[in-house]
Amino acid sequence: MKFLEMIVPMVLAISLSYIVGKYDYFPTMSRSVSATPYDYFVFVQESPSVFCLNNTDCKPPPPIFTIHGLWPSNKSGYIGNCSGDNFNISVMTSDLVARLNDSWPSLKRSKENLDFWKYEYNKHGKCSNDLFSQTKYFEHAWHLWNKYKAHDLFSNHSILPDSPHNYSTLEKAIRSFINGCKPLLRCKRNATNQYLLEVRICFDKKANKPENCKGNTDCKQTLDVWYMLQPIDTRVN
Template structure:
């Protein structure tokens, strides 16, 4: 059972990173142009996409971090050569405050996978690609800072967009754009067909940043999983 849960975790993570990046998520240290800061709706991931509720209750009514991914515009895919994630470093007493913040903002919602497992997977898959610029803990601290500044649920609320309703794609996109200098985010949806009707649910919000993960930049226009602009988008938390 443990082996099966591990396989499910890996498959979901790989599928989402490929869908979001459209082969733009870079796996070679130093060979990236920008960062994708990816936040996800726990409700949509657990109730709509995963389908089994993740067996974790209660689900937080916020967007949480899926990852901070070094990415490029040239579709390169090479093995990442950065240093592996260190649990010893993460567990150092000097990192207690950061680790406590990540327990809230960067949570695992897959049954049997701890937060530490999730952090390790994301870092080894994406984060270590930037270890020539950020140490392990600098990387996680940068992700925490971005989350505190650009919480998707807060950006929506500031534009009077509240969960539990459907909205026009353009209204959701503009709510994010207005707080990132007009730069283009990515809104990713999960399509759910029930009783012959298909609804799209906002699964993830991607905000792109420069190669220092400081200033927002336009996300490249792309491919699968992006919300359909002509259809209502359900915003659920």
Template sequence: MKSKFYSVSIKFLIIQLLSVLCVSQSFDFFYFVQQWPGSYCDTSQSCCYPTSGKPAPDFSIHGLWPNNNDGSYPSNCDPNDPFDKSKISDLTGSMEKSWPSLACPSSNGLSFWSHEWNKHGTCSESVLNQHGYFQAALNLKNQVNLLQTLKTAGIQPNGESYSLESIKDAVTKGSGYTPWVECNTDESGNSQLYQIYLCVDTSAANFTECPVFPKGKCGSQITFPSF
């Protein structure tokens, strides 16, 4: 009877362990993604400024996304830990500035942040809780000033065209790591600088070289629109 009890207990513990592993999900690195608001807005879809007003003309956070070395990524890992704005109440001011939503209709950013946590953040719970996840992204943004890095290299958000390689070289020099550049298309059909990806280790504290880049590519010459 006792051995049967132990057998049931062990099976129960194994089930619990497997459920924890499924929730935490393993991953190899993060993509830290920042977007240029001028390129988000200068498309046929356009944009809407947040309810707090027009953001500063600076790169803003899009997300901190767990990824794997083979190019795959986990998502929506823990429906039992949904976004809770009360857990980041002390970060709201910084997030409105550094992580604004430009989607329409105008919003206070909560739906954007909720999406990022529920889809991506829950997959990093093995190292970051909700507050830690958003704080880590804010800290990473402060480590590398992308706009100043580009300006130092003579690359200005003035609607001019720049070579893709010069943009990559400038960010590599400024950050110490090779970026991946994502483009989108403006209303005239021109390729423009949209997002810059840098890779971060699983602690979400240190930049690292990317083991793999997303698919897609920009043209050799891309515009950098004003905002």
């Protein structure tokens, strides 16, 4: 009996060691755990004037497209509320803050710019913390905006703001600057018109190379789309 009491634990230990080594079913505490799996990024710009249409909680809208977010995504959609360190204002440099104040402002009177960045980072940004630190995340979003400003892309295609356009004209203008990849345009409507609210450009897993966006537009492609940079007069029809 004493022999069996000694040999059985030894056999079990050897067997368990073999299983762990062969199949790796039991991860160790030292193994790094990656962020929530994501396959691509969605870079979202929005028209402040359209965002502020029929919105009483709005600051005077700047006449440009501004950043809404940079969202890690997978086939299930946008990833949010991941584990990891939350937004930390102390790591934001004064230069970065100045650039974000211009490119990524909060459009709501009730929310400061800092509150908006904190919300976006805690909900989306930290889901890519295996790729970007907090400062690198915001710096990269700014660089994408600086390269792919929607208002500049339209201007470079001689598309004038504060006027209606065919949906395909707007989409093709964006495509021409992202290697023919499909962007995703989103609209906002009132009783008489639909307005271009967002331009979404999708990028690969490193947020560098444009790729086709998934999903379909909510704009009615048979109707004109108003591309607006100035505050909207709801009497326009």
